[in-house]
Amino acid sequence: MSILNLGIVAHVDAGKTSLTERLLFDAGVIDRLGSVDAGSTQTDTLELERRRGITIKTAVATFGIGALTVNLIDTPGHPDFIAEVERALRVLDGAVLVISAVEGVQAQTRVLLRTLDRLRVPTLLFVNKTDRTGADPDRAIAPITGAVPMWRDRGEALAEHDDKALAAYLAGEPAPDGVLGRLTAQARIRPAYRGSAITGAGIAELTAGIAAHLPRAAGDPGGPLRGTVFKIDRDHAAYVRMFSGTVRVRDRINDEKVTAIDDGRRGHVRAGEIGRLHGVRGLRIGDTIGARHETTAAVFAPPTMETTVEPVRREQRHELHAALTRLGEQDPLINLRLDAESRQLSVSLYGEVQKEVIESTLAEEYGIAVAFGETVTIHRERPAGTGRAGAVIGRDGNPHQATLELLVEPGEGLEVALAVPVEHIPMYVYKTVAGFQDAVTRYVRDAFTRGGPHGWDVGDARVTVTRCGYVSPNSTAGDFKRLVPELIARALREAGTVVCEPMNRFAIEGPADALAATLGALPRFAAIPDPPAVEGRRFTVGGLVPAARTTALERALPGLTHGEGVLEATFDGYRPVPAPAAPR
Template structure:
């Protein structure tokens, strides 16, 4: 039996959940076709999802297509919940990108397109809502780009232009291996139809069976798995890439107590299952021999304080927020000790509203949010060194340590001391010592900058180390690292950086001059504009905190005909 772990991704309101519902219904997995508007869909099971008409949490549903078992993963479309999409992408064998035939390629669509291509996820495109007024599937294909091949037209020539082997087959009048090109992520076959009426679904379903790669099910006995969702009852959704997870198996300090509510005894390579008993795992964790993957989407760039309306329930609020942070680590709950405030990271206002309603409905906690602030970060401005020697110069710690700090990429930690200088009776191995120092550095750099922000893009090198057995302990190094890093940062200095978004504005050609003239007011840096068919296109960058001003001004600048798409670009130095 073959298995396919299939993701459905889209910009909000493109019809992603309706397509999920249609696929489940046509495959016989559900008896009745649900509706997003009526709040009766299979995968939008949360009350807030039904009320708001949007997907908030990733959902998994299973159906059969002949001998193929499909684990269908429905992801949120709203950008405030992009973290949910990121985690889903890590466990997919293939994806369906849903695009509205009316609205076309939108902001989130472009972000998803870039990510799917960067990760080389085999992808089909479904141009939805062809039953609506104004639908133009061919325009959508042009917006996506040359990798999108419209299968409703003569597509042999377009296929040939995507690959040398395909071109040779085309010139020799041989059949082009469309499935091979899809599985290598060289093309994205596109289909059109309507999830509501069922038009085009049969063609899409055949493509799922014929063109997307089934999961690799080789069992090499070395467990490697990814946790991509945690339910409120503590069940962890796990994709096993290799090896087996079995009931009663020990994983770290935890023991698997049940799988899929006790209906299964194991999860094998290629499969997905709900695992109970893994109390220590968090979303995004790798179980077994795997290597943790870097984030593929932008981190949250906003932060807000949260306070209970009833001050006596502050402890209850902290506990509830911690549970939500366990389900979504990017919330990144922290206590501001100086101000005695609880703070969480956010992607946007919709996410804040969802957290507020969740606290009220599931934990009976009424809360207020403080002003949302834009998160900055600091980068080291230069190179510096700080050290302390055991028993000298008032060093209160039973440890010798010297650290050199310099600009880097991410957090880089290197240990350049002889192994005999490391207290192996404490850390067991040199690798464990390096892991511990990395952990101490990461903790120290959280709000450890000279301006009070997180420190990023820094390289730390251990250039000297010493100990006194058996008196030196891990606590000595854990306390000494932040002291030395603080001194090194003060000597090196830091550069304050702010988050920046890239924008793409489209509007009527006669509004270009006004739009270009207004951009400096918002601190935006424009690219060279382009124009076609009476419309202009204009890209550029803008500080995240100024973006709402541009969005509010755009209708007036473009006679109400302008649109703007944005995406996180990175961080830049704050001028002045």
Template sequence: MSTLNLGILAHVDAGKTSLTERLLHAAGVIDEIGSVDEGSTQTDSLELERRRGITIKSAVASFAVGGVTVNLIDTPGHPDFIAEVERVLNVLDGAVLVISAVEGVQAQTRVLMRTLQRLRIPTLVFVNKIDRGGARYEGVLRGISEKLTPAIVPMGAARGLGTRDAEFTPYGAADTAFTAGLTELLADHDDAFLAACVDDATPVSYGRLRKELAAQAGRGLVHPVFFGSAATGAGVGALTAAISELLPTAGDDTEGPVSGTVFKVERGPAGEKIAYVRMFSGTVRVRDRVRFGRDGAEGRDGAEGRDGEAVPAGEGKVTAIDVPGQGPAAPRDSVAAGRIGKLRGLDAIRVGDTIGVSGKAAAHHHFAPPTLETVVFPCRPADSGALHVALSQLAEQDPLINLRQDGASRDMLLSLYGEVQKEVIQATLANEFGVDAGFRETTTICVERPVGTGAAVEIMGKEPNPFLATIGLRVDPAAVGSGVRYRLEIEPGALPLAFRKAIEETVRETLGQGLRGWRVTDCTVTLTRSGYAPRQSHSHGTFDKSMSSTAGDFRILTPLVLMTALRQAGTQVCEPLHRFRLDVPADALGAVLPVLARQGAVPRTTTRLGPSYVLEGDIPAARVHGLEQLLPTLTSGEGVLEAAFDHYRPVTGTPPGRARTDHDPLNRKEYLLSVVRRVTGGRDDA
């Protein structure tokens, strides 16, 4: 049986979790359909998910249809959890984008569709809630065509909208308007099919049309649209049939090299780590030893300090495997290509890791960085240690929250996408870890970019260098968005590999905090000079590190050289800007424009669309939440704001700084006192 890994995506409250329940019920996986309002759904297992009626963490459930095992992945709909969504997209074969027939295309719907198109993920559209008052057909189709993609195929007619008797009737071969429109759309995307339509004496058969529709939908060129209701089941049968007919199944290279990607990590009842892995090739078996790691593919401007960062590979023994089947995941001896498995025993594994060899699993996907930061503190001082442990485990599940601790105050800081994420973390700490925590005011995360070239060198045996290492580094500015690049200007054989790796790894780590404490990006660091003391021994053959260079010499010296070069180059602090799209009623435009100005927003375009205006432009990330709070009052609840990180811009005025969490190589004396436990005769014995 082939496998299809399917994502269900939607703007919050469009009904995707309800659709998941209906699909599982129709396939006979569950006896009763759970209720989001009552907190009884299969995939929303967190207490806060049940209480708020939103999806926070991705969840996997399986069912069989038409000879295909569908691993159905329910994803978050709230924009604060977009990174969770993008991780899931990395493992999908296809997707269903759910839209409300009442609200139509919403802000997050646009974000999700753009992401699906960028990653070329085949997508069906399901317009839900046709049984609700205010449900629309033509208006929603027009909104999809104008705001998402014109390459849509309405797959049937909806009748009785707004009533419990609403139904969806699929089009067939006898619907000439449908077949004519479908032929024209498919011909627009495929020259060979167009030629067949023009050259053949007889019309293209309906079977040929469906085959071509499946081929183009499977390549993400066209998007079939279905209407229905997850609450009543209307249209769900047609959608289910289309899932197996129109979306491509996973590859089955079970004999190839092991390659997979970790898209979720959770803890089991005994605290054991469980890794959700999508296998792209090969087979992993219980008791296999597997290698894992990642190559910085989480985005050029991903979590702080992760620019191109090469994370060392780990290795572990798989002690147990659960594989989703017809219902909950069950223990299995192995998990093969195309399938999703829950692996235990890999204690050091993290979200984003590649299992085995790099392949499709290691494809580059960009995660917009969190642009906000907050201090988390225990309500009871005695819980400080427990809070740090709990936050460390949450960082395993979501590396982009980037837990860090202030070196002086010992404050614990987290990166965030928004205020709802803060509430989720607070509830998770209380419910899963028994720790009551509070948050200080949210602040903006900036970056630093070099503005010039700086160089520095420290030579072994010359003051003030106390280490058996020579390092020369040059820092040059690079193109915006290029991240951090590291290169050699020395001959590779001039320095042992272990020492070269120590320098590069430390360079990337050190650039996590620049002259003002922000992550340094968009630069090239070049190793211009090197030297070391070869391995020396006493006459009796004992290695003497006081006479020989070690990797520690290079690791401790590198930050001093790098920060001296960076200080010479100088840096510019840049703040994050979001690109916004704002739909407002025409009569509210006059009230909205002054507020945008006060929030620092700069509209680039203003377009009249019927009874409303659409404004697009830039707004500082720190001001988005404030605008969201003001918008309902300004627009009588009719304004729709869509905002997502776009770029960084130089800060005007006094640049903000951030407290350091490292040993501060900008202060040489304090740095050496912190990192060298004992110095004897100018030699590090640590």
């Protein structure tokens, strides 16, 4: 059986969910077409999605194209829910990028194009809404490198990317069979189709292109177990894409038993397949099943905003914490934070729409009315130097049955290393050295999210376990789990930390006569521009701008550029700033 795990991605309102609905309808999976406006689509199952007419959570549906089974993953288009898109991109064999034939390439379209390029995801383009007034498919794909319009002769386009296709083109012959699919699978070109998800025009051609040109899922069902969790349901079921091996009902994952797969409809999920696992409630988004393997670094910016949240009825504080914990399991980037001193709850955000969604979800699903505080920019702390802290069983008031010493120093991302003999590790608890290292990494990550000396999450640190000890059989995983945050806090105080703010790299394009006004305004937004370039009647200028000021710059741009300016911004990292205290 051939399998294709296919993602549908787009800028919000380009018609992504409508296309998903049309593909399912034409394949006979649903017996009538739903409507985004009417809130009756198959994949927007949340009441909030139906009411707002936007996709909030990634949805998975399956349909067939002949002998090909397609697992269709519909992702959100709104930038506030970009984390959902990131998780989906990690498990795809191919993608369809939907573009409006009227609006053309929009801001989120550019972000997605760059990401698909970086991850080398084979992609087809579907220029949607050709039935609308002002539709122009040729204009819509003109800015996209490698776009090959399938409604025109494509010999010249293929010749630019393949020697055999070039020879055929020069000889006046059609391109050799298989060239289009091979170049698409290599992510060197993007076949473009046009039509309307609403009327069904062009869908048959797109469907044929999906089957003909996108690569099938690979992997050995009998190989070592390797999979990735990319979605957690409200009932704690885990969606996993298997890359190798087979997971069966009653198999154990992290000491938990798989009790059912796909609500009991299947007995296993094999390499290349997507399955919904029940019973493994400890799994989290991004977790690896089976053998550890390299993971792709984050492809989108982390959330850069944070707000406090309080229940309107104070007696619901405990319920609120539990509800937000559940929501955090479904979306780890919500990043629930509880201040140790004030007991104030905070959540991280991509934008105000996400805040409204959290508020509605808490009210409708959990019966908790909440009030949010002011939205502030999330800063991050990095170790400024080196700090060391340790504790020995039975000494200096250590209440834990664990001996541990941690060295914390500056690094990139989070790295946890072991510098202790194997015989000092409680193997009867963690089974393997890798299991111990993975567990300590989780403990350290949790400790860093509790905040450094200034109250912000800690990142870009290397932590080395320089001493370890235990007393068998008394020492447990809980002893090490409770000891790590205490040692991390002490080591960070010794090392000191630098507070950093998130920065975006921006690119502005506009009319040449607006360059002076644009450059003159950039300092108001604390932006640091690179030298600008002028070509013909257009200018481009790039640079860095604090993430907190990016939205204000975007709002000011139309007035600076006669309404013709376009801004793109991507997360670039963190820059040290004077240390603001975290909100309490």
